Amino acid sequence: MVRAGIAGLLATEPDFEVVGEAESGETALGIAATLRPDVVLMDLRMPGMGGVEATRRLTRSADPAPDPAPRVLIFTTYEEDDQILAAIEAGANGYLVKAAPAEELAAGVRAVAAxxxxxAPSIAVQLVARAHSGAERREEPGPRLTAREVEILRLVATGMSNPEIAAALFIGESTVKTHLLRTFEKLGVSDRTRAVTRAMECGIL
Incomplete structure:
Protein backbone atom coordinates (compact mmCIF):
# COMPACT_ATOMS: atom_id res chain seq x y z
CA MET A 1 0.00 0.00 0.00
CA VAL A 2 2.81 2.41 0.86
CA ARG A 3 4.66 1.63 -2.36
CA ALA A 4 1.52 2.09 -4.44
CA GLY A 5 0.86 5.41 -2.75
CA ILE A 6 4.36 6.68 -3.45
CA ALA A 7 4.19 5.51 -7.07
CA GLY A 8 0.84 7.22 -7.51
CA LEU A 9 2.20 10.43 -6.02
CA LEU A 10 5.23 10.48 -8.31
CA ALA A 11 3.10 9.64 -11.35
CA THR A 12 1.23 12.93 -10.89
CA GLU A 13 4.41 14.89 -11.62
CA PRO A 14 4.37 15.95 -15.30
CA ASP A 15 8.08 15.29 -15.85
CA PHE A 16 8.14 11.87 -14.13
CA GLU A 17 7.41 8.41 -15.49
CA VAL A 18 7.18 5.55 -13.00
CA VAL A 19 8.43 2.59 -15.02
CA GLY A 20 8.45 -0.14 -12.39
CA GLU A 21 7.99 -1.23 -8.79
CA ALA A 22 9.73 -3.91 -6.72
CA GLU A 23 9.01 -5.51 -3.36
CA SER A 24 12.57 -6.71 -2.74
CA GLY A 25 16.17 -5.95 -3.57
CA GLU A 26 16.42 -8.97 -5.86
CA THR A 27 13.37 -7.89 -7.83
CA ALA A 28 14.67 -4.33 -8.04
CA LEU A 29 17.93 -5.51 -9.61
CA GLY A 30 16.10 -7.56 -12.24
CA ILE A 31 13.68 -4.78 -13.13
CA ALA A 32 16.40 -2.14 -13.26
CA ALA A 33 18.52 -4.29 -15.58
CA THR A 34 15.60 -4.45 -18.02
CA LEU A 35 14.08 -0.97 -17.73
CA ARG A 36 17.26 1.07 -17.15
CA PRO A 37 15.63 3.80 -15.02
CA ASP A 38 17.34 7.15 -14.46
CA VAL A 39 16.55 7.13 -10.74
CA VAL A 40 15.74 4.31 -8.32
CA LEU A 41 13.83 5.23 -5.16
CA MET A 42 15.13 2.68 -2.65
CA ASP A 43 13.92 1.62 0.80
CA LEU A 44 16.43 0.07 3.20
CA ARG A 45 14.57 -2.84 4.76
CA MET A 46 12.72 -5.16 2.40
CA PRO A 47 12.07 -8.90 2.18
CA GLY A 48 15.22 -10.73 1.04
CA MET A 49 18.02 -8.45 -0.10
CA GLY A 50 18.00 -5.11 1.70
CA GLY A 51 18.40 -1.68 0.21
CA VAL A 52 22.09 -1.21 1.01
CA GLU A 53 23.19 -4.33 -0.88
CA ALA A 54 20.76 -3.64 -3.72
CA THR A 55 22.16 -0.10 -4.00
CA ARG A 56 25.73 -1.42 -4.07
CA ARG A 57 24.93 -3.84 -6.87
CA LEU A 58 22.92 -1.31 -8.86
CA THR A 59 25.62 1.33 -8.78
CA ARG A 60 28.52 -1.04 -9.46
CA SER A 61 27.17 -3.38 -12.12
CA ALA A 62 26.05 -1.10 -14.94
CA ASP A 63 27.96 -0.74 -18.18
CA PRO A 64 29.96 2.42 -18.84
CA ALA A 65 28.34 5.43 -20.51
CA PRO A 66 26.21 5.90 -22.60
CA ASP A 67 24.29 3.46 -20.41
CA PRO A 68 25.37 4.44 -16.88
CA ALA A 69 24.16 3.05 -13.58
CA PRO A 70 20.91 4.51 -12.26
CA ARG A 71 21.18 7.09 -9.53
CA VAL A 72 19.77 5.91 -6.21
CA LEU A 73 17.75 7.99 -3.77
CA ILE A 74 17.19 6.29 -0.42
CA PHE A 75 13.65 6.88 0.87
CA THR A 76 13.10 5.19 4.19
CA THR A 77 11.90 5.55 7.77
CA TYR A 78 15.31 4.69 9.23
CA GLU A 79 17.66 7.41 10.46
CA GLU A 80 20.36 5.41 12.26
CA ASP A 81 23.94 6.60 11.63
CA ASP A 82 25.19 3.20 10.52
CA GLN A 83 22.34 2.74 8.03
CA ILE A 84 22.88 6.21 6.58
CA LEU A 85 26.62 5.79 6.09
CA ALA A 86 26.26 2.25 4.77
CA ALA A 87 23.78 3.41 2.12
CA ILE A 88 25.91 6.34 1.01
CA GLU A 89 29.08 4.26 0.93
CA ALA A 90 27.18 1.71 -1.18
CA GLY A 91 26.65 4.40 -3.81
CA ALA A 92 23.41 6.17 -2.89
CA ASN A 93 23.15 9.72 -4.24
CA GLY A 94 20.72 10.98 -1.63
CA TYR A 95 18.86 10.09 1.54
CA LEU A 96 15.34 11.25 2.45
CA VAL A 97 13.02 10.03 5.18
CA LYS A 98 9.37 9.15 4.64
CA ALA A 99 8.26 11.99 6.90
CA ALA A 100 9.32 14.36 4.10
CA PRO A 101 6.48 16.28 2.40
CA ALA A 102 5.51 15.34 -1.14
CA GLU A 103 7.15 18.40 -2.69
CA GLU A 104 10.45 17.58 -0.98
CA LEU A 105 10.39 14.05 -2.38
CA ALA A 106 9.68 15.29 -5.91
CA ALA A 107 12.41 17.92 -5.63
CA GLY A 108 14.80 15.25 -4.33
CA VAL A 109 14.14 12.96 -7.28
CA ARG A 110 14.74 15.82 -9.72
CA ALA A 111 17.95 16.86 -7.96
CA VAL A 112 19.36 13.33 -7.91
CA ALA A 113 18.44 12.87 -11.58
CA ALA A 114 20.37 16.07 -12.32
CA ALA A 120 17.27 15.39 4.50
CA PRO A 121 18.11 18.07 7.09
CA SER A 122 17.95 15.55 9.92
CA ILE A 123 20.33 13.26 8.04
CA ALA A 124 22.79 16.09 7.36
CA VAL A 125 22.80 16.99 11.07
CA GLN A 126 23.62 13.40 12.02
CA LEU A 127 26.42 13.15 9.47
CA VAL A 128 27.98 16.39 10.67
CA ALA A 129 27.75 15.28 14.30
CA ARG A 130 29.31 11.94 13.45
CA ALA A 131 32.06 13.63 11.45
CA HIS A 132 32.90 15.94 14.34
CA SER A 133 32.95 13.02 16.73
CA GLY A 134 35.24 11.08 14.41
CA ALA A 135 37.53 14.08 13.96
CA GLU A 136 38.02 14.27 17.71
CA ARG A 137 39.12 10.64 17.82
CA ARG A 138 41.52 10.77 14.87
CA GLU A 139 45.22 11.14 15.50
CA GLU A 140 46.48 11.14 11.92
CA PRO A 141 45.78 14.18 9.71
CA GLY A 142 43.23 13.73 6.94
CA PRO A 143 43.54 14.67 3.26
CA ARG A 144 44.73 18.21 2.59
CA LEU A 145 42.38 20.22 0.38
CA THR A 146 43.06 23.72 -0.89
CA ALA A 147 40.84 26.58 0.24
CA ARG A 148 39.16 26.63 -3.18
CA GLU A 149 38.54 22.88 -3.11
CA VAL A 150 36.90 23.18 0.31
CA GLU A 151 34.85 26.15 -0.88
CA ILE A 152 33.55 24.20 -3.87
CA LEU A 153 32.86 21.12 -1.76
CA ARG A 154 30.80 23.22 0.66
CA LEU A 155 28.64 24.37 -2.24
CA VAL A 156 28.30 20.78 -3.47
CA ALA A 157 27.06 19.85 -0.01
CA THR A 158 24.25 22.42 -0.35
CA GLY A 159 23.05 20.66 -3.50
CA MET A 160 24.38 23.14 -6.06
CA SER A 161 25.23 21.88 -9.55
CA ASN A 162 28.54 22.62 -11.33
CA PRO A 163 27.06 25.48 -13.41
CA GLU A 164 25.55 27.02 -10.26
CA ILE A 165 28.87 26.75 -8.41
CA ALA A 166 30.71 28.31 -11.34
CA ALA A 167 28.27 31.24 -11.40
CA ALA A 168 28.47 31.72 -7.63
CA LEU A 169 32.28 31.78 -7.61
CA PHE A 170 32.70 33.61 -10.94
CA ILE A 171 34.82 30.84 -12.43
CA GLY A 172 34.42 28.53 -15.41
CA GLU A 173 32.47 25.29 -15.16
CA SER A 174 35.54 23.41 -16.41
CA THR A 175 37.50 24.87 -13.49
CA VAL A 176 34.87 23.58 -11.08
CA LYS A 177 35.13 20.11 -12.63
CA THR A 178 38.92 20.17 -12.37
CA HIS A 179 38.81 21.10 -8.68
CA LEU A 180 36.25 18.38 -8.01
CA LEU A 181 38.32 15.72 -9.78
CA ARG A 182 41.35 16.66 -7.68
CA THR A 183 39.18 16.60 -4.56
CA PHE A 184 37.85 13.14 -5.44
CA GLU A 185 41.42 11.89 -5.88
CA LYS A 186 42.58 13.31 -2.55
CA LEU A 187 39.59 11.90 -0.69
CA GLY A 188 39.75 8.53 -2.43
CA VAL A 189 36.18 8.70 -3.76
CA SER A 190 34.55 8.67 -7.17
CA ASP A 191 31.47 10.88 -6.90
CA ARG A 192 30.04 14.01 -5.29
CA THR A 193 27.96 12.31 -2.62
CA ARG A 194 30.81 10.27 -1.20
CA ALA A 195 33.12 13.29 -1.43
CA VAL A 196 30.81 15.26 0.85
CA THR A 197 30.37 12.44 3.37
CA ARG A 198 34.11 11.66 3.34
CA ALA A 199 34.93 15.33 3.92
CA MET A 200 32.50 15.35 6.86
CA GLU A 201 34.14 12.23 8.30
CA CYS A 202 37.55 13.88 8.00
CA GLY A 203 36.34 17.08 9.68
CA ILE A 204 36.96 19.12 6.51
CA LEU A 205 33.30 20.20 6.30
Missing part, protein backbone atom coordinates in the same frame (compact mmCIF):
# COMPACT_ATOMS: atom_id res chain seq x y z
CA UNK A 115 23.49 14.71 -10.61
CA UNK A 116 23.10 16.56 -7.33
CA UNK A 117 23.33 15.24 -3.77
CA UNK A 118 20.23 15.26 -1.58
CA UNK A 119 20.23 14.86 2.19
Missing amino acids: GQTVL
